[in-house]
Amino acid sequence: MTVEPTTDREHADLVARTLRIAPSTWQSVVARYVATGASYGQSVRDRLQSLAKSYALESPHQAPLPTYDELAPCSACHAPTVTPLIARRNDPFVLVYGRCSTCGHGSLLSGASPPSVYERSIYYQERDDGGVGYDAYELERAYREAKGRRLVEWISSRSERPPRSLLEVGSGFGFTLSAARSMGLVTCGIDVNPYAAAAAERLYGFDTFVGTLGEARARAELRLSSESWDVVLYQFVLEHLADPAQELREVAALVAPGASLCVVVPSMSAVEVEVFGASYRSFRSDHLHLFSRRSIERYLASAGFALVAAKTTCSLHLFRGFLTAQEMEALYAEECGPDWYVLARRLSQ
Ligand SMILES: [Zn+2]
Incomplete structure:
Protein backbone atom coordinates (compact mmCIF):
# COMPACT_ATOMS: atom_id res chain seq x y z
CA MET A 1 0.00 0.00 0.00
CA SER A 59 13.59 22.25 3.88
CA PRO A 60 13.38 26.05 4.03
CA HIS A 61 15.35 26.09 7.31
CA GLN A 62 18.51 24.12 6.59
CA ALA A 63 21.59 26.38 6.78
CA PRO A 64 25.35 25.72 6.59
CA LEU A 65 26.90 24.80 9.93
CA PRO A 66 29.42 27.37 11.19
CA THR A 67 32.68 26.28 12.79
CA TYR A 68 33.68 27.22 16.32
CA ASP A 69 37.22 27.44 17.71
CA GLU A 70 36.07 26.47 21.17
CA LEU A 71 32.77 25.63 22.84
CA ALA A 72 31.79 25.74 26.51
CA PRO A 73 31.40 22.39 28.30
CA CYS A 74 27.94 20.80 28.42
CA SER A 75 25.75 22.58 30.98
CA ALA A 76 24.17 19.28 32.03
CA CYS A 77 27.11 16.88 32.41
CA HIS A 78 30.04 19.35 32.22
CA ALA A 79 31.92 17.23 29.67
CA PRO A 80 33.81 19.19 26.98
CA THR A 81 31.98 17.21 24.30
CA VAL A 82 29.52 19.69 22.73
CA THR A 83 29.72 19.88 18.95
CA PRO A 84 27.62 21.96 16.52
CA LEU A 85 24.81 19.83 15.11
CA ILE A 86 22.24 21.92 13.28
CA ALA A 87 21.96 25.44 11.88
CA ARG A 88 18.49 26.81 11.30
CA ARG A 89 17.73 29.73 9.02
CA ASN A 90 15.57 32.01 11.15
CA ASP A 91 15.71 35.30 9.22
CA PRO A 92 17.50 37.57 9.79
CA PHE A 93 19.46 35.29 12.14
CA VAL A 94 20.72 31.74 12.13
CA LEU A 95 20.13 29.53 15.16
CA VAL A 96 22.88 27.04 15.86
CA TYR A 97 22.31 24.08 18.15
CA GLY A 98 25.00 21.85 19.55
CA ARG A 99 24.68 18.39 21.04
CA CYS A 100 26.75 16.84 23.81
CA SER A 101 28.06 13.45 22.69
CA THR A 102 28.35 12.34 26.34
CA CYS A 103 24.78 12.94 27.57
CA GLY A 104 22.84 13.95 24.43
CA HIS A 105 21.88 17.38 25.75
CA GLY A 106 21.09 20.03 23.14
CA SER A 107 22.05 23.67 23.63
CA LEU A 108 21.54 26.82 21.62
CA LEU A 109 25.01 28.10 20.68
CA SER A 110 23.93 31.30 18.89
CA GLY A 111 20.85 33.28 17.92
CA ALA A 112 19.06 33.41 21.31
CA SER A 113 16.15 35.80 21.95
CA PRO A 114 16.73 38.46 24.61
CA PRO A 115 15.28 37.34 28.00
CA SER A 116 12.90 40.35 28.01
CA VAL A 117 10.74 38.55 25.42
CA TYR A 118 8.86 36.72 28.21
CA GLU A 119 7.69 39.84 29.97
CA ARG A 120 5.96 41.35 26.97
CA SER A 121 2.18 41.14 26.76
CA ILE A 122 2.52 40.09 23.14
CA TYR A 123 4.12 36.78 24.20
CA TYR A 124 0.66 35.30 24.78
CA GLN A 125 -1.00 37.06 21.84
CA GLU A 126 1.23 36.45 18.87
CA ARG A 127 3.64 33.91 17.54
CA ASP A 128 6.51 35.52 15.66
CA ASP A 129 8.11 34.15 12.50
CA GLY A 130 10.69 32.33 14.60
CA GLY A 131 7.99 30.48 16.52
CA VAL A 132 8.38 32.48 19.73
CA GLY A 133 5.20 33.14 21.71
CA TYR A 134 1.66 31.77 21.60
CA ASP A 135 -1.28 32.73 19.48
CA ALA A 136 -4.85 31.68 20.24
CA TYR A 137 -3.72 30.70 23.75
CA GLU A 138 -6.99 31.56 25.46
CA LEU A 139 -9.02 29.87 22.72
CA GLU A 140 -7.28 26.61 23.67
CA ARG A 141 -8.59 26.84 27.23
CA ALA A 142 -10.70 23.65 27.23
CA TYR A 143 -7.92 21.66 25.52
CA ARG A 144 -5.28 22.93 27.95
CA GLU A 145 -7.45 22.39 31.05
CA ALA A 146 -8.04 18.77 29.94
CA LYS A 147 -4.31 18.33 29.29
CA GLY A 148 -3.57 19.78 32.74
CA ARG A 149 -5.99 17.33 34.35
CA ARG A 150 -4.27 14.38 32.63
CA LEU A 151 -0.90 15.67 33.82
CA VAL A 152 -2.03 16.01 37.45
CA GLU A 153 -3.56 12.51 37.24
CA TRP A 154 -0.24 11.17 35.93
CA ILE A 155 1.66 12.85 38.78
CA SER A 156 -0.82 11.46 41.34
CA SER A 157 -0.65 7.96 39.90
CA ARG A 158 3.14 7.97 40.31
CA SER A 159 3.19 9.45 43.80
CA GLU A 160 3.43 7.45 47.02
CA ARG A 161 0.41 9.28 48.43
CA PRO A 162 -2.07 11.62 46.72
CA PRO A 163 -0.60 15.15 46.54
CA ARG A 164 -2.52 17.85 48.41
CA SER A 165 -0.79 20.93 47.02
CA LEU A 166 0.80 22.03 43.76
CA LEU A 167 2.98 25.02 42.96
CA GLU A 168 3.42 25.80 39.27
CA VAL A 169 6.29 27.95 38.05
CA GLY A 170 5.41 29.44 34.66
CA SER A 171 1.70 29.02 35.37
CA GLY A 172 0.59 31.18 32.44
CA PHE A 173 -3.18 31.63 32.29
CA GLY A 174 -3.70 29.05 35.07
CA PHE A 175 -5.16 26.24 32.94
CA THR A 176 -3.32 23.44 34.77
CA LEU A 177 -3.76 25.05 38.18
CA SER A 178 -7.50 25.26 37.52
CA ALA A 179 -7.55 21.53 36.74
CA ALA A 180 -5.56 20.80 39.91
CA ARG A 181 -7.87 22.96 42.02
CA SER A 182 -10.94 21.17 40.65
CA MET A 183 -9.28 17.92 41.78
CA GLY A 184 -9.06 19.24 45.33
CA LEU A 185 -5.44 20.47 45.45
CA VAL A 186 -4.29 23.71 47.03
CA THR A 187 -2.50 25.65 44.28
CA CYS A 188 -0.22 28.60 43.70
CA GLY A 189 1.19 30.09 40.48
CA ILE A 190 4.32 32.02 39.60
CA ASP A 191 4.92 33.65 36.22
CA VAL A 192 7.24 36.37 34.93
CA ASN A 193 4.58 37.63 32.51
CA PRO A 194 2.17 40.21 34.05
CA TYR A 195 -0.28 39.79 31.17
CA ALA A 196 -0.56 36.06 31.91
CA ALA A 197 -1.00 36.74 35.63
CA ALA A 198 -3.83 39.18 34.86
CA ALA A 199 -5.47 36.59 32.59
CA ALA A 200 -5.25 33.95 35.36
CA GLU A 201 -7.01 36.34 37.73
CA ARG A 202 -9.68 37.22 35.16
CA LEU A 203 -10.36 33.58 34.22
CA TYR A 204 -10.03 31.87 37.61
CA GLY A 205 -9.46 34.47 40.32
CA PHE A 206 -5.86 33.28 40.82
CA ASP A 207 -3.38 35.51 42.66
CA THR A 208 -0.20 34.79 40.66
CA PHE A 209 3.20 35.99 41.90
CA VAL A 210 4.76 37.97 39.03
CA GLY A 211 8.44 37.14 38.89
CA THR A 212 10.70 34.12 39.24
CA LEU A 213 10.76 31.48 41.97
CA GLY A 214 14.10 32.93 43.14
CA GLU A 215 12.53 36.39 43.48
CA ALA A 216 9.54 34.99 45.34
CA ARG A 217 11.82 33.17 47.78
CA ALA A 218 14.05 36.22 48.26
CA ARG A 219 10.98 38.26 49.23
CA ALA A 220 9.74 35.51 51.54
CA GLU A 221 6.42 35.50 49.74
CA LEU A 222 3.64 34.36 52.08
CA ARG A 223 1.93 32.63 49.18
CA LEU A 224 4.91 30.29 49.02
CA SER A 225 5.96 29.85 52.61
CA SER A 226 2.46 29.16 53.98
CA GLU A 227 2.44 25.74 52.31
CA SER A 228 4.70 22.76 52.29
CA TRP A 229 4.40 21.95 48.62
CA ASP A 230 3.79 18.34 47.64
CA VAL A 231 4.38 19.02 43.93
CA VAL A 232 6.31 21.71 42.07
CA LEU A 233 5.53 21.80 38.35
CA TYR A 234 7.43 23.28 35.41
CA GLN A 235 5.75 22.96 32.01
CA PHE A 236 7.91 24.15 29.13
CA VAL A 237 9.92 26.53 31.30
CA LEU A 238 13.40 25.07 31.90
CA GLU A 239 14.32 25.16 28.21
CA HIS A 240 14.00 28.96 28.34
CA LEU A 241 16.38 29.45 31.27
CA ALA A 242 20.10 30.12 30.96
CA ASP A 243 20.81 27.95 34.03
CA PRO A 244 18.24 25.16 34.62
CA ALA A 245 20.43 23.66 37.39
CA GLN A 246 20.24 26.88 39.43
CA GLU A 247 16.43 26.91 39.04
CA LEU A 248 16.16 23.33 40.31
CA ARG A 249 18.33 24.20 43.31
CA GLU A 250 15.77 26.91 44.16
CA VAL A 251 13.08 24.21 44.16
CA ALA A 252 15.21 21.92 46.31
CA ALA A 253 15.64 24.71 48.87
CA LEU A 254 11.87 25.27 48.98
CA VAL A 255 10.44 21.77 49.37
CA ALA A 256 10.82 18.98 51.92
CA PRO A 257 12.44 15.60 51.20
CA GLY A 258 9.93 13.35 49.46
CA ALA A 259 8.23 16.22 47.58
CA SER A 260 7.64 15.73 43.86
CA LEU A 261 9.06 17.78 41.02
CA CYS A 262 7.40 17.44 37.62
CA VAL A 263 9.16 18.81 34.57
CA VAL A 264 7.87 18.96 30.99
CA VAL A 265 10.53 19.94 28.44
CA PRO A 266 11.26 19.53 24.71
CA SER A 267 13.41 16.57 23.75
CA MET A 268 16.69 16.48 21.86
CA SER A 269 16.27 12.72 21.43
CA ALA A 270 13.10 12.95 19.33
CA VAL A 271 12.98 11.06 16.05
CA GLU A 272 11.61 14.30 14.56
CA VAL A 273 15.11 15.80 14.90
CA GLU A 274 16.39 13.13 12.52
CA VAL A 275 13.48 13.49 10.10
CA PHE A 276 12.92 17.26 10.01
CA GLY A 277 16.44 18.46 10.89
CA ALA A 278 16.56 22.24 11.27
CA SER A 279 12.75 22.43 11.01
CA TYR A 280 12.23 20.44 14.23
CA ARG A 281 9.40 22.15 16.10
CA SER A 282 11.44 22.96 19.21
CA PHE A 283 14.35 24.70 17.49
CA ARG A 284 13.39 28.30 18.20
CA SER A 285 15.26 31.33 19.45
CA ASP A 286 13.80 31.20 22.98
CA HIS A 287 14.76 27.54 23.51
CA LEU A 288 18.23 27.54 25.03
CA HIS A 289 18.11 23.84 25.97
CA LEU A 290 16.69 20.60 24.61
CA PHE A 291 16.89 17.58 26.86
CA SER A 292 17.84 13.91 26.76
CA ARG A 293 17.07 11.35 29.47
CA ARG A 294 20.68 11.48 30.62
CA SER A 295 20.86 15.27 30.70
CA ILE A 296 17.61 15.45 32.70
CA GLU A 297 19.01 12.93 35.18
CA ARG A 298 22.20 14.97 35.53
CA TYR A 299 20.32 18.22 36.19
CA LEU A 300 18.05 16.52 38.72
CA ALA A 301 20.93 14.85 40.55
CA SER A 302 22.89 18.11 40.75
CA ALA A 303 19.98 19.71 42.61
CA GLY A 304 19.19 16.79 44.95
CA PHE A 305 16.39 15.06 43.05
CA ALA A 306 16.06 11.47 41.84
CA LEU A 307 14.10 10.51 38.76
CA VAL A 308 10.94 8.51 39.50
CA ALA A 309 9.29 8.27 36.08
CA ALA A 310 9.92 9.56 32.58
CA LYS A 311 8.11 9.25 29.28
CA THR A 312 8.05 11.01 25.95
CA THR A 313 4.86 11.86 24.18
CA CYS A 314 3.11 14.54 22.19
CA SER A 315 -0.44 15.42 21.24
CA LEU A 316 0.43 16.67 17.72
CA HIS A 317 1.25 13.63 15.58
CA LEU A 318 3.17 14.76 12.51
CA PHE A 319 3.80 11.24 11.17
CA ARG A 320 0.16 10.36 10.58
CA GLY A 321 -0.11 8.82 7.12
CA PHE A 322 3.50 7.64 7.35
CA LEU A 323 3.22 5.48 10.48
CA THR A 324 0.27 3.68 12.01
CA ALA A 325 -1.01 4.79 15.41
CA GLN A 326 0.57 1.69 16.98
CA GLU A 327 3.94 2.40 15.34
CA MET A 328 3.76 5.97 16.61
CA GLU A 329 3.02 4.79 20.15
CA ALA A 330 5.89 2.30 19.97
CA LEU A 331 8.27 5.13 18.99
CA TYR A 332 7.13 7.24 21.93
CA ALA A 333 7.56 4.22 24.22
CA GLU A 334 11.19 4.10 23.01
CA GLU A 335 11.51 7.67 24.32
CA CYS A 336 11.65 9.15 20.81
CA GLY A 337 8.71 11.54 21.19
CA PRO A 338 9.12 15.33 21.07
CA ASP A 339 8.24 16.16 24.70
CA TRP A 340 9.62 14.76 27.95
CA TYR A 341 7.35 14.26 30.96
CA VAL A 342 9.51 13.69 34.01
CA LEU A 343 8.66 13.10 37.64
CA ALA A 344 11.34 13.31 40.33
CA ARG A 345 11.52 13.17 44.11
CA ARG A 346 13.44 15.39 46.47
CA LEU A 347 16.07 13.34 48.26
CA SER A 348 16.93 13.69 51.94
CA GLN A 349 19.93 15.90 52.63
ZN1 LIG B 1 26.45 16.51 28.38
Missing part, protein backbone atom coordinates in the same frame (compact mmCIF):
# COMPACT_ATOMS: atom_id res chain seq x y z
CA THR A 2 1.39 3.41 -0.92
CA VAL A 3 0.98 6.12 1.67
CA GLU A 4 -0.88 9.18 0.48
CA PRO A 5 -1.09 11.67 3.32
CA THR A 6 -1.86 14.60 0.98
CA THR A 7 -5.53 13.65 0.98
CA ASP A 8 -5.78 14.82 4.58
CA ARG A 9 -5.82 18.62 4.32
CA GLU A 10 -6.30 19.22 8.02
CA HIS A 11 -3.21 17.17 8.85
CA ALA A 12 -1.14 18.91 6.18
CA ASP A 13 -2.09 22.26 7.75
CA LEU A 14 -1.12 20.97 11.21
CA VAL A 15 2.30 19.85 9.98
CA ALA A 16 2.90 23.13 8.13
CA ARG A 17 1.94 25.13 11.23
CA THR A 18 4.05 23.01 13.59
CA LEU A 19 7.16 23.00 11.41
CA ARG A 20 6.58 26.63 10.39
CA ILE A 21 6.72 25.89 6.67
CA ALA A 22 4.35 26.68 3.81
CA PRO A 23 1.61 24.08 3.18
CA SER A 24 2.86 23.92 -0.42
CA THR A 25 6.31 22.91 0.86
CA TRP A 26 4.78 20.02 2.77
CA GLN A 27 2.82 18.97 -0.32
CA SER A 28 6.10 18.84 -2.24
CA VAL A 29 7.69 16.76 0.52
CA VAL A 30 4.81 14.30 0.44
CA ALA A 31 4.96 14.08 -3.36
CA ARG A 32 8.68 13.27 -3.16
CA TYR A 33 8.01 10.67 -0.49
CA VAL A 34 5.27 9.00 -2.51
CA ALA A 35 7.61 8.95 -5.53
CA THR A 36 10.16 6.94 -3.51
CA GLY A 37 7.60 4.12 -3.43
CA ALA A 38 7.77 3.93 0.37
CA SER A 39 5.05 1.72 1.79
CA TYR A 40 3.70 0.22 4.97
CA GLY A 41 5.48 -2.98 3.94
CA GLN A 42 8.80 -1.36 4.83
CA SER A 43 10.17 -1.00 8.34
CA VAL A 44 9.38 2.13 10.34
CA ARG A 45 13.02 3.24 10.15
CA ASP A 46 13.08 2.84 6.34
CA ARG A 47 9.91 4.87 5.94
CA LEU A 48 11.20 7.63 8.24
CA GLN A 49 14.47 7.69 6.34
CA SER A 50 12.60 8.13 3.05
CA LEU A 51 10.64 10.96 4.62
CA ALA A 52 13.85 12.55 5.97
CA LYS A 53 15.47 12.46 2.52
CA SER A 54 12.35 13.94 0.91
CA TYR A 55 12.20 16.62 3.60
CA ALA A 56 15.88 17.60 3.30
CA LEU A 57 15.36 18.45 -0.38
CA GLU A 58 12.57 20.90 0.45
